[in-house]
Amino acid sequence: MNISIFGLGYVGCVSLGCLAKNGHNVVGVDVSQTKVNQINNGLPTIIEKDIDVIIKEQFEAQRIRATTDFKEAIFNTEISIVAVGTPTGPNGHLNLDYIFNVANNLGEVLKEKNDFHIIAIRSTVMPGTSDKFAAIVEEVSGKKHGKDFAMVSNPEFLREGTAVKDYYNPPITLIGSHFRDAATKLASIYDQLPGEVVLTDVKVAEIMKYVNNTYHALKISFANEIGNICNALQIDSHSVMDIFCKDKELNISNYYFKPGFAYGGSCLPKDLKGLQTLAHDLYIKAPVIESIDKTNNIQIQRVIDLIVSQKKQKLGFLGLSFKAGTDDLRNSPAVVVIETLLGKGYDISIYDKNVQVSRLTGTNKEYIDAHIPHLSKLMVNDIHEIMDKYEVIVVNNNEKEYADTLATWIGTATIIDLVRIDERVRQKPVYKGINW
Ligand SMILES: NC(=O)c1ccc[n+]([C@@H]2O[C@H](COP(=O)([O-])OP(=O)(O)OC[C@H]3O[C@@H](n4cnc5c(N)ncnc54)[C@H](O)[C@@H]3O)[C@@H](O)[C@H]2O)c1
Incomplete structure (x- = not known):
């Protein structure tokens, strides 16, 4: 398939090379002339294991190129993937300015383009962004969402340092859209990848990165607090957490992951209180553990x-x-x-x-x-x-x-x-x- 990717940073560069390696023709679009030149010289825009070899190989096979000319890129592709940055804004929300600049770019071009176009947001965004993006494209282009173009939310789950490996081994491929055909067509570009393809509502897909990354941060902080308490007791924290992870029934499992009412019973409140008091007696600060009963x-x-x-x-x-x-x-x-x-x-x-x-x-x-x-x-x-x-x-x-x-x-x-x-x-x- 002919695909354009907006943003040639970590996510965009890896998608560019890996999609091309899976047989697609991919053009990268970036506002940075330096990044565009890198790709057009067969070089990656980032330092990441294996990506240099992939970009060189795909450049030589003429399956990838880059441009600052978004018009030409959108006209010549049927799918645009948005992978521009969404840094933290001054009030704590994600700054979506780069995302909505791309919406304006797409609107301008789709005004003159007659073929149906799929727009996939790969960047991490707030729930509701796809719909807002669609409204901008509709307003600028005069075209209709669902008839002339379709939005799809397709969050990226890779980690820097293992980005290429993660790209080729996603735990799931997540696609949210109001339009089944667009979701299925986008899913087909990942046909060679393992892992379940999950088709869902747009806002469910959009919030998943927040949920995943917040949980990952919580796991790290929980393990660190347990480590600090164990250390003060001269207990080997790694032995403790290694054993913790062996329980695949209650600890590393989907058990207890259902939103609902408060916990209770004779054990959870009692033992949590016991550990909180122990940490307090040891002068160990453990705000994550301390706030569990407050929640x-x-x-x-x-x-x-x-x-x-x-x-x-x-x-x-x-x-x-x-x-x-x-x-x-x-x-x-x-x-x-x-x-x-x-x-x-x-x-x-x-x-x-x-x-x-x-x-x-x-x-x-x-x-x-x-x-x-x-x-x-x-x-x-x-x-x-x-x-x-x-x-x-x-x-x-x-x-x-x-x-x-x-x-x-x-x-x-x-x-x-x-x-x-x-x-x-x-x-x-x-x-x-x-x-x-
Ligand atoms: N880095 C990661 O590990 C990772 C993993 C998963 C998801 N994400 C998410 O993916 C998104 C991209 O992250 P990243 O780390 O690749 O960002 P990045 O900052 O490395 O790259 C973003 C690129 O977008 C370009 N850009 C900005 N405005 C543009 C425009 N109007 N048109 C074209 N290009 C434009 C910038 O010049 C830059 O090259 C973010 O939302 C991020 O949260 C990142």
Whole structure:
């Protein structure tokens, strides 16, 4: 395919060489005459393992060239990849000026170009940038998004130092677009690459680099704080983290990666507090670890605010324990929510199958009687007592019984879902997820 790439920095130079090596004809566009000259002399614009050989080889095979003339480049290609810089601006947001300059360039040229054109944003941008880019192109060119051109978000995941290796071994190829045909056509330029091709919504694709890189920064900072605490205790931090990484069930896995309600239970809050106190006693600063329970408290307050904002007094809770399948009420965040709302005068009933059984059999009776006798009085024996009487139903546990009952229930109460209960319930007209 004939492809133009805007920006000949790390991302652009690597894409230029690697796409050409996979058989495409690629022209690089940059405002820097020096970078354009480098490419046109068969030299890379960056220092990066293997890229010098690839650029030389592809230049000699006449599959790559570069220009400052964006008009000529856009006219002679069917896909334009945008890989210009998006540095941090003065207020902390990404500076998208270079991106929108390219939008103006494309608009100018597409005004005169009749062939359909695909524009792929490879740079890291804020969610909403593709749509804004499309609006600029439409305004400048008078052409229609989806009919004359299509935007595609296609974030780059390579790392400097291993950029060529990363380009040829992406964990996934991510493509977001409003237009399926454009997404599929763009995906075809990466046909030779391994890894799953993920087609998704534009804004999902756009936010992924923020999410990935923030998580990578969090991993490094977490490991460093654990290292600092271990070091103060004369424990080998690398042995600790090597063993940590061997647990592929809970540690290095997708477990616990579902947005939703706060954590609770007898272990996470207790052991986190223990480690925070240990770090404090050792005079080790560990702000990442110290802020974990603050984030958790914010999630509890978020639920209280969401319920209060409904302006309804009668609340029914499905689930009181900290997760489905247990009667353990120790540090259950739902208990905090209910106690706060009781203090504000709300009329509350609770149905929890597991806690109900333990009340009847006496297994958890001691805890209930000692710690939450006031909540025990609010518990009902039949889920329908909640469904029929209350104006807001809060789903706190992902129990099949709750999903099945809610799915077939016809009522007017608002459902507030803290656990992403199944699809049938999420389709209900008055439904609110905690963060979806
Ligand atoms: N460097 C990385 O490892 C990496 C990895 C993944 C994603 N990204 C993202 O990719 C984007 C590019 O990063 P980079 O490191 O390659 O940037 P870079 O600064 O190395 O290169 C950007 C290039 O764009 C050129 N440019 C600016 N305005 C232009 C215009 N109007 N027309 C043509 N060219 C123009 C500049 O002259 C420069 O050569 C950024 O959004 C970055 O966050 C970077």
